[in-house]
Amino acid sequence: MATEVKVPALGESITSGIIAAWNVKDGDYVEKDQVLYELETDKITSEGLAEVAGVISLAAAEGDEVDIGAVIATIDESAAAPEKSEKSDTKETSEEPAAEKPAPEQKSDAISPAVRRIAEEEKIDPATVTGTGKDGRVTKGDMLKATPASRMPAEESKPAAAAKAPAAKPAPTGERTSRKRMTPLRAKIAERLVAAQQEAAMLTTFNEVDMSAVMGLRKKYQDAFVKKNGVKLGFMSLFVKAVVNALKEVPGINAQIDGNEIVQNHFYDIGIAVSTPKGLMVPVVRDCDQLSLAGIEQAIIGYANKAREGKIGIDDLQGGVFTITNGGIFGSMLSTPILNAPQSGILGMHTIQERPVAINGQVEIRPMMYLAVSYDHRIVDGKEAVTFLVKVKQALEDPARLLLEV
Template identity: 65%
Template sequence: MAIEVKIPPMGESITSGVLSKWHVADGAVVKKDQPLFELETDKITSEGTAEVAGKITFKVTAGTEVKIGQIVASIDESASVAAPATAPSEASAKEGAPVAAKSAEQSPAVRRIAAETGIDPASVAGSGKAGRVTKGDMLAVGEKPAAPAPVPAAAPAPKPAPAPVATGERQTRVKMTKLRQTIASRLVSAQHEAAMLTTFNEVDMSAVMDLRKKYQDDFVKKNGVKLGFMSFFTKAVVHALREVPAVNARIDGDTIVQNHYFDVSMAVSTEKGLMVPVIRNCDTLGMADIEKAIGEAAKKARDGKITLADLEGGVFTITNGGIFGSMLSTPILNAPQSAILGLHAINERPVAVNGQVVIRPMMYLALSYDHRLVDGKEAVTFLVKVKQAIEDPARILIGA
């Protein structure tokens, strides 16, 4: 019986995509739940899996644009029980039995000479008991004159110079994926539709780094995950959103929508492009829960298993260019959100503390915001609240 393989539903707003890659060969026997293909849409990249085991037959080729519900292959369940896998291996075992037995009968000296000379003991007439090949038999064969070796040339011929690359081969043209097209469109749209402005500050990371160093081992033993910087910044952002609620709002036409929840989006770089999964209810999560949630969301994004629901509903975004070495940047809004926080590399720099010049691990922070909704005073206050919470983490606990 043949089972149809269809493009699964991906969400109400997604009606089509591109079957970018087959993970199996046409005509291959697949297992149940085995990944079959990769589907790229304008929002996410996901995998299709086999509902049953059997022989797959393609209906479309890789690179074809397909619609939700379209049949892209069929699986013949009757072919799932192919020729018994043990048959060839049994035959091989039977054929190889004499060879294995004969190899087991060879003495260590015979095996050593075979390895050194390349002479196969099976091709040598044995003079020992029951026809066993002896060391003398191997040496006798090795003493026979071999075919004259070719006389090496006086000098190796020079390698030909590489042919110049044709002008047409200096470039390649690849069609943008749907996801990349959507990312480009959304970024341009954000710049055109919002009155985007960026304010900067710097933060001393000493307190957070000292806490991580002091409690990291105990944290890992208890929670099975490392204590990173992102959980501190997530808590700092929630603290700042409470203090400056205008940043936790968005514009919908001529209406201001005020959010009273704290679902924070985390920018994740993948091979397919930038994705922004959402960590839900960050105000109720502990540090370990936030670290686990971020790790799981990032893995799903990079493995192509992210869903549309994972990307929707965020009220604020954090992006960390510092992991790539960025010193300073102006992040672009993740519409329809009104603000995004950019984190950057931590570098030791001389700073003035209580009239003394000291070396501290410093990070630049950048807050881009929609000036139609968020005033400069509110944006600066928000960033200062984040800075204070990182430099004095106790503020997060007491809400100061």
């Protein structure tokens, strides 16, 4: 009896995807719930699991675009599982317990296509990565954790010193360029960014915030916060709370255009831009007005891990009313963020730099950050945008305002 392996439905708006990698070979024996393949769509990357055990026969190749519901493989359930050799069994039972041996070296045929692809893209040798899979095998998750993006502290605003890159190999004669197909996710990101600029009357206004109070607050209560909640108090949760407070003060930004109507939102689901090896994703933290700082931090960490492991779902990315993006973790000093349609506003955070500023007639060195808010001028007036950014600035420079909601 053969069971068909079909591309599952992943959401109403998703009609097809590309097989990014097969984790098994044609003719392999697979176990039930074993990961068979990775499917990339214009929104997410998902993994396909085996519903039954048996010998698999592949009907589609890596790189093929397949429709939802298409049969991409079959599994012969009647095939018996491979038996261990008698010699191997005897050896295992007769040997005395030995000291723990180091994980076996990764052989090229033991590396999955997903691991090989990440190794090529990120220039990481799998042999240098500690494997957590069976017999010390390096998994996709191990490789993602080893990427430079995942090693960067999520809340660090100052750019880290660049590691010395290995010398690039000279391109062979006649091969000065290379081509690869754009992934559905990258293509969709490009499409949405261009559409946002074409469809909205986008404008950006700027301000700067003195981060002294926020940094002092974190330093004073960090240990107690971690002890109680199990997570660090980062900048992002404080910015989320400041944004929620400002949206309540300036509700015009918490709205969007739908045809000839203005839809006013009365909830506070905030999107947090997360950089992954596959591209930018914006998971949404729900009901931020009702969450504590610890609750927001936990939600952000959970989403960041899911995004890097390719486990973000469609529901995680939909329904946000406002977006926050932090280019500061990469060293950005100033930028004009692009709207995440159909939202009417997006806040850009940037790197913290110590700069001389005038305080009560005296020049002092303070940790300063430039803030940028891009907004849809069709629905948001300049006065509202400036007032919104001032409210964010005030809340961060005097965090007591967040508690009092003033």
